[in-house]
Every structure is written in structure tokens, then in C-alpha cells.
Amino acid sequence: MSYKPSEQESKWKKYWSDNKVYKVTNDIDKPKYYVLSMFPYPSGAGLHVGHPLGYIAADIFARWKRQSGFNVLHPMGYDAFGLPAEQYAIQKGVHPAESTAENTAKYRAQLDNIGFNYDWDRSVNTSDPAYYKWTQWIFLEIYNHYYDYKAKTSKPISELITLFAEDGNINATASGSQEDIFTAEDWSAFSAKQKDDILMNYRLAYRKTGYVNWCEALGTVLANDEIQNGVSERGGHPVEKRAMMQWSFRTTAFAERLLKDLEEVEWSDALKAMQTNWIGKSQGAQLFFDIVDHDEKIEVFTTRPDTIYGATYMVLAPEHDLVSKIATKEQKAEIEEYLEYTNSRSERERISEVKEVTGAFTGAYAMNPISGEKIPVWIGEYVLKDYGTGAIMAVPSDDERDHNFANKYGLTITPVVDQSNYPNADRGDKVGTMINSGFLDGMKVKDAIKAAITKMVEMGIGQRKINYKLRDANFSRQRYWGEPFPIKYDNEGVSYALDQSELPLELPMVTDFKPTTDGNSPLNRATEWVNRDGYTMETNTMPGYAGSSWYFLRYMDPNNTEAFASKKALDYWQDVDLYIGGTEHAVGHLLYSRFVHKFLFDKGLVPTKEPFKKLVNQGMIQGVIESLYLNKENGEFYSEELVENEDNFAKINTHVDFVTNYSTTDSHLSSEGIKQFMSFRPDFMKATFRSSKGIMKNGVVEGCSEEDFKFVTVSEVGKMSKRYHNVVNPDDVVVRYGADCFRMYEMFLGPIEQSKPWDTKGIDGVYKFLKKFWGLYDDEIQGWLITDTEATAEQMKITHTCIKKVNDDIARFSFNTGVSAMMICVNKLRKLNTTSKDALEPLVRLIAPFAPFVAEELWHRLGNESSVHHAQFPIHEEKYLVEASKEYPICFNGKKKMMLNIASDLSQDEVIDFVKSNEDVKALLGETVIRKVIVVPGRMVNLVV
RNA sequence: GCCAAUGUGGUGGAAUUGGUAGACACGACGGACUCAAAAUCCGUUGCUAGCAAUAGUGUGAGGGUUCGAGUCCCUCCAUUGGUACCA
Known part of the structure; x- marks a missing residue:
């Protein structure tokens, strides 16, 4: 018979569920392996094709581990508290509990469609009181503890x-x-x-x-x-x-441990770098500046105490407590005006503005504790309340932003570091010789930093300090x-724990x-x-990350009513061996989880210091965001070709379903599309749409026919998300091609870590492959093909080459090349009209993690009673892979000139002699002399001439 | 702005440790089968020149290290993610 994914898939879905094929027990005889996918937030838009990318990878890995003899925990749940449900409630009046229940049911159905090997009996939902009881319990534990920095616990x-x-x-x-x-x-x-x-x-x-x-x-x-x-x-x-x-x-109390324990986990260097930079440890000095005519002191942190003589003014964060106290009468109005301005600015705007700094003078002065000079105190938005002490000593000669600030407001700039011997150094680089700096003059910067701190400690005006960018x-x-x-x-406002x-x-x-x-x-x-x-x-609620900071522990013992998980379960499962999720969580979720986990470790409630041993970041499957240019001045929409200066336009997002030729260079709205857009955004019902073809106003086209009207939209690659109305549902793909094909296609798209926009261009190739694979076993006309004849050496070599490659590829998360290896194998075996069970049976077990349905069907047809997903994963045998000789490229100065067949058992010297004496090589060489020969065994031969 | 990643044919991508650039697939083109189409099968396909053998060129741009660079180093550009209340 022919390959019929839809019939076979529903049959095996039922079989797996009826026979609890994916049931996980806390089985102490087998070695454990915990594979976890970051659980989804069940949004109203449903699961989109981006979510399964990481899930499929995790699923394949989990199945591979189980087939290789491990007791594998591979659960799934829902991160169900969050803002979108609440906004939906505000707009549509549907209670979040209701929409969340609907969404989780929808997600479950979509997940089931893809054939994951989750043990659903272990599912969690963060908005379920039985779950958040323990979120609250953990919170209270944290509330009831302090951090002893000496005992480090x-x-x-x-x-x-x-x-x-x-x-x-x-x-x-x-x-x-x-x-x-x-x-x-x-x-x-x-x-x-x-x-x-x-x-x-x-x-x-x-x-x-x-x-x-x-x-x-x-x-x-x-x-x-x-x-x-x-x-x-x-x-x-x-x-x-x-x-x-x-x-x-x-979290700042844990900063050092969060930083140091990164050494223990197998995460990518990129991810560790992101966490390290987020924690942002820097060494320097804490200093106090007296304020003229005030009792208070200004505390600053600086990494450059050596530049103290260049500190010609100070800047406080606008929210700094001292601002209202020290601002003089004359400056009050100016300060208030400035505060009004900063109050309207987002933190991100405030940090990213580097060229155009702003500030205001408080009228107050501070004393530079070393130089003894009276220096003005300003406020400026580039100083943040939550970073360091919320105040800086400004050294305009050696800091780019201070320099811009001083230039703008005419403040004194005293050069203190001579960098003339370092022509490539930027302002602020820690190189050069101190000048204009009293006792520091003539010292190298690195020495001056130490000397300055020593002096400050002696004088009692400061001390050595480590600062972290990380905030609580x-x-x-x-x-x-x-x-x-x-x-x-x-009534007094005293807090009590329930x-x-x-x-x-x-x-x-x-x-x-x-x-x-x-x-x-x-x-x-x-x-x-x-x-x-x-x-x-208390009427505040906890943030989204509260429930997700410990859910990985709950899967170990999800129905426990006495504890968040039993000691026995925790001791068996320990920690997550492999965690797969997006880089968008690189700092937030991962840092909070590590914090909570470390706290529980201190309490002896979890057995490991770190929650996630190995972590793989899957890339994002992106969508294309389609929007329309809206002229800010006249409120009319302009087709892309009419837009010259983007600054005068706002981009209004449209649903991609209205767009013709979505995601191509010719993406546009037809007159019909405009009508759909107008009913989608009723606030633009009366808007005017201009394009080079004509104008559409109140739903009527002028200047050309309705058919000819074309309004070009802006296409940008970005997140696939409900907010951009560009979500693609995996169900549609599964209905058409089957889950096996969907799974393999997502893997075949490219490396798992890489982000890429979704498109289905290549899916036919994967579908053809599955049909060919099926066709090796069962032919539409000839029927069942498998025979007991002995396989040829060539056939066994093909099968075992593939087995080796697929094992290697899964182990290094290179699923796309694994799929391609199977394609090569099938193409070759077909050419040889292979029917031998010896060569074909292992391939059913080999493909099982990738295409669980077709593997199960063929496995049973081969006469097996139990599930292929508990069958041993194939391991290659070296004896089938040996080669007597190999084609070597012969290169001159690294450029390939010809190929030579060289026996595998030759030594390096023999290879050199063989190549030198070859007639074709001699002919190519002519008069030129070989200076050196480089032989890379198994790879190539290079002649240096 | 800052932190991180990515950039290879018309397209998705391969090249695992510095060693044959373009595996595998899509698309396109040509052919077989067919009354015809679909499906299937066979072949060609980085670019330039050439009937061809072949030669030159080629991994975002520019430099460097090396017998040899997609891979390492420096500078720059573009895209994506994060930037602390989206998850």
C-alpha cells in the first residue's frame, strides 16, 4: 500500500495513549535523563510554527536517549499567568481564567497533533492553585530568610x-x-x-x-x-x-554565586557571556563627596578612582533623594522642568542617548575630597537611580558621555591621563600616564588606580568596592x-506571612x-x-517569572500535596540534563530560576547548585510583519513607493491574511485587502490610502480601477506573535503533510540554534523523502518488499554509515544534517533495489525519534508486538565501514588541481612518494620544483611549489 | 547606545578540529511516461568566458596571519534577539 500519514497517525496516537507508552516512573534501576523544553505561555493565537522547533528537537533527543537505555523525563506544561490574558479580559470582558482554560485546551490539542512523547500525567499549569500554592510557599521561604554574606548561604x-x-x-x-x-x-x-x-x-x-x-x-x-x-x-x-x-x-546578594557557578554548566559561551554581562561585576572604589553648606554626603562608585583630579563636576540621577534637598531657590524652576522631562522618558531612551546628553544644574556644589576643589552638582538622565549609587563623579577628560555633557554645558575639563603613547586608545581606555594629578602624576593608569584607592582609604573618604550592574x-x-x-x-502596616x-x-x-x-x-x-x-x-501580584522559576522541579513529582516535590523524587531526578528554549530568555527567566534554585539549595531542598546542566538555545522561527505607512502630518496612508523620508511616517501593523503575496518583495494590499484592513482597524474606517496607482477613500477607489489598485506594504522579519498578526498554525501543515513530515521539515530547515523566517517552500522534498522511505518497505503495486536475503557489503555500508552519522548528529544537536543523512541513505538503498531485512530493519529504529508514526507502523508490520519507541536505538558496526582506498584531492598551494586514488594503508612518506612519482602530477608540475608536501590523512595532499 | 548571535548559489542550508566550498533539499531548465495534465522517473544547474576540454572568479565589505581561511585576528556594514512590568 502507499504512504497514508493521516490514517496511520491517528491510529498510533490512540495506541500510545491507550498503552501509556510514554508513562514515566521514578525508576531507580535505569540511569535518569531529564529533557526539558521551556513551557509555553498559552496565548489566544494558539501555538504557532515557531514553538515546536525547540519542542521537536527536545522530543527527538528524549526519544533517542530512551531508545539508548535511559529513563527519560520529558514533560510539558503551561506558563499560564500573564499580561495578555488580562488585556484580552479588559478588551473583551472574558475572565482570564476562562480564556486561559480555553487556550491551554487548544495548545494541548495542537501539541498532541505533532506526536510528542510527553507524559501528560505530569503536566503543570502555573495558574492552578494546586501549583501556585507552592509558588507562594517558596516566596514565603524567601521572605523568611536573609543572606549571610560571610557564610555565603x-x-x-x-x-x-x-x-x-x-x-x-x-x-x-x-x-x-x-x-x-x-x-x-x-x-x-x-x-x-x-x-x-x-x-x-x-x-x-x-x-x-x-x-x-x-x-x-x-x-x-x-x-x-x-x-x-x-x-x-x-x-x-x-x-x-x-x-x-x-x-x-x-538577587544582588547572590550575584557572585550566580556569576561563579556559570563555570559549572554546559551552556554556550554566548549565553554565559550574556549572563556575565548582565550581572556586570566591576571593581573600583566607593567614595564620599561633601556638599557645600549641607550635612549630607554624596556617595559615588567609580571604576576609575585614578581620575579623581579630573572630577570637575558631579551628576545625580534625577530621582536621587538629595535633588530636592540641595537644589537652590534660583535653580528650582529649571530643575523641576527638567524632572518633568525625564519623568516622561523611558529608561531605555535614557541609556541609549549618547550623543545628545541633557541635564540641569542644581545650584549646589560639592568638594572634591582629593583636589579640594569646589565642583558643581548637576542632575542628568544618563545617570540611573538603580545603577551603582545613582550618582557619579564626572570626569569629562576620560569618559565619553561626561565629555559630551561638559562640552554642552561649558563645564571645566581637566585632562588627567596622557594617552599620547597610545594613538589607537579611546577616551576611557585604561592606558596612559597620569598628569595634573598631584601624587599620582607620572604613574601608569593601572598603578594609579591602586594608589588612589590606598590613599582614599587612608584619608577615610572611601574604600575598595565591588559593584554589580545586576539589580534586585x-x-x-x-x-x-x-x-x-x-x-x-x-493597621500599622507591619507585614505578616500567612x-x-x-x-x-x-x-x-x-x-x-x-x-x-x-x-x-x-x-x-x-x-x-x-x-x-x-x-x-497585599494586593500586588507576582510577576510572570514567579511560576516559571521553579516549574522544572514540580515535574519530578507533580501531584505532591505535602511538598513542592518529594525528597525521593528530587534525589532521583536531580536536575535538568538538557534544557531547550529560546535566547529571548537568556537573562530573565534563566537568572531568576538560578536564583530560586540556589536559595532552595541553601535550604537543602534541592540536591544541586544549578538547575540546568546543559542548555541549548533554539533559534526563533520568525514571521514577516506587514505594516502600512501612515503619514504623521495628514493622517493618510501612503503606499511604500511614495515614502521618501521614513521619519515622517508611523507604521501601522496589519493582519498578514489581508496581504497579497505576503512575505515577498511584492507584498501589497488590493482594494479588497484595504477593506479587510478597515474592518480590522475600525478606527481607520474613514482613512485615505494613497498609492502611485490611485487613491482609495471611504472604500472607493479613484484614479484607477478597483482591480488595478495596489497599496504596497512594508515587510519586516520579526517575531511571530499575535501582536503582529502574523501567526502560522502548525495544524494546517500537519493536516496536509502529516506530523512526521512537519517534524522532519522543521528539523531540516537549518541548524536548531539559528533563527529563520517561516516558509514552506522545501516541505515537498521532505514529504517525497517519507514516501520514498515507505516505498523501501511497502510498494503500492508489489506490496510488502522485505526479504530475508542477505544484504550486500555495499548495502550494509550504506546503512551503517547512516547509523553512525545520525547518532553523531543527534548527540551534537545537528538535526538538519541527520535528516539529510537519512535522505542520502534512502536514495542510495533505492538505487540498489535493497530489500534485505538486515539493511532495512535498523533504519526503522533509526528514524523513530524523527518520524515516530511511520516508524511505529513499519515496526509493527515487521512483526514486532511492542512499541518501536522502546526498541534499542541502532549502533553502527565498524566492520561495515572499512575502505581499501580513498580519492584524495591533490592541491598546489592549497588549490585543488586533480584527484588521485590512494590506498588507505600507506604511511605518510609512502603517500608523498606515490604522489611525487605520479605521471599526471609530473605533467602538471612541468619545470616547477616541489618545496614541501603536506599530507592530511583522510583529507588531502598539498604540494607547496 | 550597550550585550549576544548571524551573514555562503535564484532559495533553505552543508563543510564536526584551519584541509576538496556549495552535501541534502527547494526552485528553474531539458527529457521520459501520457491523448493531455497531475504524480513519478532521468539529466543539467554558483558566476564569467568558451561548442568543448578548460581557465578565471567566488562564502556581507576592507585589511591581516598561514603551505592552506567560510572557519583564526583587526576594522566596518547589515539583520535578529535581549536591554530588567511581553513571555
């Missing part, structure tokens, strides 16, 4: 309280932001609120003032991502910074659809998901839930 906060009662905080070795020293007497005299505030300065999960992007018009907090050019992406409303009490994780992770969201904090407050017996603290039902008018979280609307027993509940 997390310890119960109760121990710190005991210490305070006995000894105050003078000898505490706890990481934190507590600045004032207090005694045991002070401690016992403090009110409950004061004690709570002090403990917050030490807890690993704590509250502090943070800034959010508040959009008054939309009545909500916005992510940086939702802001474009300083206004909200939706509607273009103004956005301002607003201070609010925010929960944070004290903001853990609060003024949103509805997230885990509630298991925290309550009394008792474990009160967990899970379930999210209350509300119908309005917007924050209340004062900007407080939507949970404030659930007044009964908020006020209980004289206490007020």
Missing part, C-alpha cells in the same frame, strides 16, 4: 532577630540595604513597624519604593515594551514614572492575573481588571478578599 530571618535582640546589628553579616547601626537596646525599643521596616532591609524578598510606568489615560501600569517613543503603544497616551511600594528579590529583581505587579502574595498587613495552612491563597474573582483610581492593583476591588480579620491583604 541563606539563613532564617528569625536568627537575625535573635541577634538583633542580643547585639544590635553591628556584627550582622547580612546582605541588605540597612544603613543605620543600632544596638540591642535600640532594637527592643523599636515599634513593631520600625522592626518590620528594618527587617525589610535584610529579607531576601522585601519591599521598597520602585518606579513604574503609569499611563493615566489607560488607567494602568505599562511594561517598557508597551511604550514607544515615550507614549503608550496602544492609543499613544502620555506615560509617567510613578513611585510605588514594590516587592523585590534580593522587581517582584511586584500592579496586575490581576498573577499569584497573590501570601502577605497581610496590620500560615502554610492558609495556602494556596486563591486569586479572588473580580470583574474589573484595571487598577483603582489611585493606581493601586486591581485586587483592591475585591474588598472582601482584601480586608480580613482586621488585616489588609
Whole structure:
């Protein structure tokens, strides 16, 4: 019979499910292997063709490991809390719980369609109270601990309280932001609120003032991502910074361990570099500057204490606490105006602006503690509140941005490093000789850094310090659809943890998901839930990464009601051996997971320091984003060919379904497409669409016929996402070609790490391959072909070459070349009319991880009773691969000139003699003399002439 | 701006450790089968010149190291991801 994927696939899907073929037990006899794909956020758009790329790779790897004798854990679940569900609720009035349930069901069906070997009995959902009970439990554990930087471990906060009662905080070795020293007497005299505030300065999960992007018009907090050019992406409303009490994780306490333990994991150098740079360790000095006529000091961190004599002014972050205190009467108006400006700027805008720096003078002066000079104190947006101390000593001679700033505002620039011996050095490079710098004059920069710190310590104005770019992770969201904090407050505002017996603290039902008018979280609307027993509940919710920071542990023991996972399960499964997911999570998710995991390790709750041993980043399958140019001045749409200066235009995204010749250079909207666009974006119902062909207004075309009208759209490669309306559903591909073909095609597209735009151009080739593969075993006319005849040496060599290559390729995650090796093998065996079972049977087991359905069908037809997915994966036998001779390229100076057949058993010298004495080589050489011969065994021969 | 990745035929890509550039596939072209089409099968296909053998050239651009560079180093350009409340 012929290859019929649709019939065979539904049959085996049922068989696998009925027979629990993919059931995983905590089986201690076999070696374990844990393969994990980053779980998806179930968005309303459904799973798109980009998601399965990494899932298929993980699935193939997991199947290969199981067939190779491992007990493989390969689970899947849903990261189900998040912003999109909430926005959908605001727009459409559907409760997030409802839309999330719908979406997860849809995802499940789509995943099942692709034939993954998940044990669904182990699935998790972060928005399920049975799951988030443990997210809340972990939060409380973190809340109830502090970090002892001397012992380098997390310890119960109760121990710190005991210490305070006995000894105050003078000898505490706890990481934190507590600045004032207090005694045991002070401690016992403090009110409950004061004690709570002090403990917050030490807890690993704590509250502090943070800034959010508040959009008054939309009545909500916005992510940086939702802001474009300083206004909200939706509607273009103004956005301002607003201070609010925010929960944070004290990730900075773990900075050194997060950095150092990267050495232990098998991640790509690129990914480690990203994490390393994110943590951003730098060594330097902490310095204090006196302010003229004020008691306060300005604390700065600098990596260049050697340049202290060049510090001719200071810059504070606009949000710095001292700004309002030190600004003079004369400068107040200017400062306020400037603050208004920075308040409207996103952090990203503030950092990326390098050429055009801005600032304002506070009117106050500080004293340079070394040179003794009086220097002006400015504020400037390029200094960030959360980085370092939120203040810098500006050295315009040796820092690019300081230099631009000083030039713009006419501030003094004193050169302190002579770089004339280093013509290629940039401003700020740590090379050169100190000048104009008192006791540092004549020193090399590196020596001057050390000497300056020594001096500063002596003078008592500063000390050596290590600074991290890493900030404590903001853990609060003024949103509805997230885990509630298991925290309550009394009337004094003192925080209390809920008792474990009160967990899970379930999210209350509300119908309005917007924050209340004062900007407080939507949970404030659930007044009964908020006020209980004289206490007020915390109404912020946890961020998206709360649930995803530990889900990999829950899969080990997903239904445990006594613990997040049993010790037995944790001891068996240990950690994730292979983690596959996108680079977009390179810092966020991976860093938070590592933080939580390390905390649990400190508590002895997990057996390993790091959660993910090996990590592979799959590339993104991108979509093409199609948009229309909108003239900002007259509000009319312009076809691409009419646009000369892009700056005058905004890009309005359109659904790709309306676009003719989508994703080509000729992508455009026809008059019909424009009509679809107008009903898709009713706010543009009355808009005018100009193109070189004609004008379309109110749905009527002028200047040409309706058929001729053509409005060219802008095509850009980018994320495949609902927000860009360019999602391609894998189901459509599976219906047409089958899951096996879809799986192999996604693998065949290219290297797993590489991003590429989705297109189906080559899928026919993979489909043809599967038909040919099937045709080796079963022919439409001749029927079943497999015989017991002995395979020829040539046939066995082909099969075993392929087995070797596929094993190698899976092991190094090169799935595309694995598929191509199988194609080569099938083409060759077909040419030889191979029917021998010896040569063909191993190939069924070989293809099983890639094409599980067709493999299962053929496996059973070959007379096997159990599933091919538990059959031994083939291993090549060396005896079939030996070759007597090989074609060698003969190169002159590295350029290939001819081929020579050389016996494999010749020594290097024999090869040289053989080549030199060859008549064709002599003829090619003519008069030229061979100076040297290089033989690369198995590769090539190079004659240097 | 900063951090990271990527750039090879008309297209997706291969070349695993510095050793035959373009495997495998798509597309295109030519042919077989057919009344015809689809499907299938066979052949050609980096570019330039040539009837051809062949020669030259060729891995984003420019330089360098090497017997030999897609691969290593330097500078630059373009694209993509991240940039702390999208997940």
C-alpha cells in the first residue's frame, strides 16, 4: 500500500495513549535523563510554527536517549499567568481564567497533533492553585530568610532577630540595604513597624519604593515594551514614572554565586557571556563627596578612582533623594522642568542617548575630597537611580558621555591621563600616564588606580568596592492575573506571612481588571478578599517569572500535596540534563530560576547548585510583519513607493491574511485587502490610502480601477506573535503533510540554534523523502518488499554509515544534517533495489525519534508486538565501514588541481612518494620544483611549489 | 547606545578540529511516461568566458596571519534577539 500519514497517525496516537507508552516512573534501576523544553505561555493565537522547533528537537533527543537505555523525563506544561490574558479580559470582558482554560485546551490539542512523547500525567499549569500554592510557599521561604554574606548561604530571618535582640546589628553579616547601626537596646525599643521596616532591609524578598510606568489615560501600569517613543503603544497616551511600594528579590546578594557557578554548566559561551554581562561585576572604589553648606554626603562608585583630579563636576540621577534637598531657590524652576522631562522618558531612551546628553544644574556644589576643589552638582538622565549609587563623579577628560555633557554645558575639563603613547586608545581606555594629578602624576593608569584607592582609604573618604550592574529583581505587579502574595498587613502596616495552612491563597474573582483610581492593583476591588480579620491583604501580584522559576522541579513529582516535590523524587531526578528554549530568555527567566534554585539549595531542598546542566538555545522561527505607512502630518496612508523620508511616517501593523503575496518583495494590499484592513482597524474606517496607482477613500477607489489598485506594504522579519498578526498554525501543515513530515521539515530547515523566517517552500522534498522511505518497505503495486536475503557489503555500508552519522548528529544537536543523512541513505538503498531485512530493519529504529508514526507502523508490520519507541536505538558496526582506498584531492598551494586514488594503508612518506612519482602530477608540475608536501590523512595532499 | 548571535548559489542550508566550498533539499531548465495534465522517473544547474576540454572568479565589505581561511585576528556594514512590568 502507499504512504497514508493521516490514517496511520491517528491510529498510533490512540495506541500510545491507550498503552501509556510514554508513562514515566521514578525508576531507580535505569540511569535518569531529564529533557526539558521551556513551557509555553498559552496565548489566544494558539501555538504557532515557531514553538515546536525547540519542542521537536527536545522530543527527538528524549526519544533517542530512551531508545539508548535511559529513563527519560520529558514533560510539558503551561506558563499560564500573564499580561495578555488580562488585556484580552479588559478588551473583551472574558475572565482570564476562562480564556486561559480555553487556550491551554487548544495548545494541548495542537501539541498532541505533532506526536510528542510527553507524559501528560505530569503536566503543570502555573495558574492552578494546586501549583501556585507552592509558588507562594517558596516566596514565603524567601521572605523568611536573609543572606549571610560571610557564610555565603541563606539563613532564617528569625536568627537575625535573635541577634538583633542580643547585639544590635553591628556584627550582622547580612546582605541588605540597612544603613543605620543600632544596638540591642535600640532594637527592643523599636515599634513593631520600625522592626518590620528594618527587617525589610535584610529579607531576601522585601519591599521598597520602585518606579513604574503609569499611563493615566489607560488607567494602568505599562511594561517598557508597551511604550514607544515615550507614549503608550496602544492609543499613544502620555506615560509617567510613578513611585510605588514594590516587592523585590534580593538577587544582588547572590550575584557572585550566580556569576561563579556559570563555570559549572554546559551552556554556550554566548549565553554565559550574556549572563556575565548582565550581572556586570566591576571593581573600583566607593567614595564620599561633601556638599557645600549641607550635612549630607554624596556617595559615588567609580571604576576609575585614578581620575579623581579630573572630577570637575558631579551628576545625580534625577530621582536621587538629595535633588530636592540641595537644589537652590534660583535653580528650582529649571530643575523641576527638567524632572518633568525625564519623568516622561523611558529608561531605555535614557541609556541609549549618547550623543545628545541633557541635564540641569542644581545650584549646589560639592568638594572634591582629593583636589579640594569646589565642583558643581548637576542632575542628568544618563545617570540611573538603580545603577551603582545613582550618582557619579564626572570626569569629562576620560569618559565619553561626561565629555559630551561638559562640552554642552561649558563645564571645566581637566585632562588627567596622557594617552599620547597610545594613538589607537579611546577616551576611557585604561592606558596612559597620569598628569595634573598631584601624587599620582607620572604613574601608569593601572598603578594609579591602586594608589588612589590606598590613599582614599587612608584619608577615610572611601574604600575598595565591588559593584554589580545586576539589580534586585522587581517582584511586584500592579496586575490581576498573577499569584497573590501570601502577605497581610496590620493597621500599622507591619507585614505578616500567612500560615502554610492558609495556602494556596486563591486569586479572588473580580470583574474589573484595571487598577483603582489611585493606581493601586486591581485586587483592591475585591474588598472582601482584601480586608480580613482586621488585616489588609497585599494586593500586588507576582510577576510572570514567579511560576516559571521553579516549574522544572514540580515535574519530578507533580501531584505532591505535602511538598513542592518529594525528597525521593528530587534525589532521583536531580536536575535538568538538557534544557531547550529560546535566547529571548537568556537573562530573565534563566537568572531568576538560578536564583530560586540556589536559595532552595541553601535550604537543602534541592540536591544541586544549578538547575540546568546543559542548555541549548533554539533559534526563533520568525514571521514577516506587514505594516502600512501612515503619514504623521495628514493622517493618510501612503503606499511604500511614495515614502521618501521614513521619519515622517508611523507604521501601522496589519493582519498578514489581508496581504497579497505576503512575505515577498511584492507584498501589497488590493482594494479588497484595504477593506479587510478597515474592518480590522475600525478606527481607520474613514482613512485615505494613497498609492502611485490611485487613491482609495471611504472604500472607493479613484484614479484607477478597483482591480488595478495596489497599496504596497512594508515587510519586516520579526517575531511571530499575535501582536503582529502574523501567526502560522502548525495544524494546517500537519493536516496536509502529516506530523512526521512537519517534524522532519522543521528539523531540516537549518541548524536548531539559528533563527529563520517561516516558509514552506522545501516541505515537498521532505514529504517525497517519507514516501520514498515507505516505498523501501511497502510498494503500492508489489506490496510488502522485505526479504530475508542477505544484504550486500555495499548495502550494509550504506546503512551503517547512516547509523553512525545520525547518532553523531543527534548527540551534537545537528538535526538538519541527520535528516539529510537519512535522505542520502534512502536514495542510495533505492538505487540498489535493497530489500534485505538486515539493511532495512535498523533504519526503522533509526528514524523513530524523527518520524515516530511511520516508524511505529513499519515496526509493527515487521512483526514486532511492542512499541518501536522502546526498541534499542541502532549502533553502527565498524566492520561495515572499512575502505581499501580513498580519492584524495591533490592541491598546489592549497588549490585543488586533480584527484588521485590512494590506498588507505600507506604511511605518510609512502603517500608523498606515490604522489611525487605520479605521471599526471609530473605533467602538471612541468619545470616547477616541489618545496614541501603536506599530507592530511583522510583529507588531502598539498604540494607547496 | 550597550550585550549576544548571524551573514555562503535564484532559495533553505552543508563543510564536526584551519584541509576538496556549495552535501541534502527547494526552485528553474531539458527529457521520459501520457491523448493531455497531475504524480513519478532521468539529466543539467554558483558566476564569467568558451561548442568543448578548460581557465578565471567566488562564502556581507576592507585589511591581516598561514603551505592552506567560510572557519583564526583587526576594522566596518547589515539583520535578529535581549536591554530588567511581553513571555
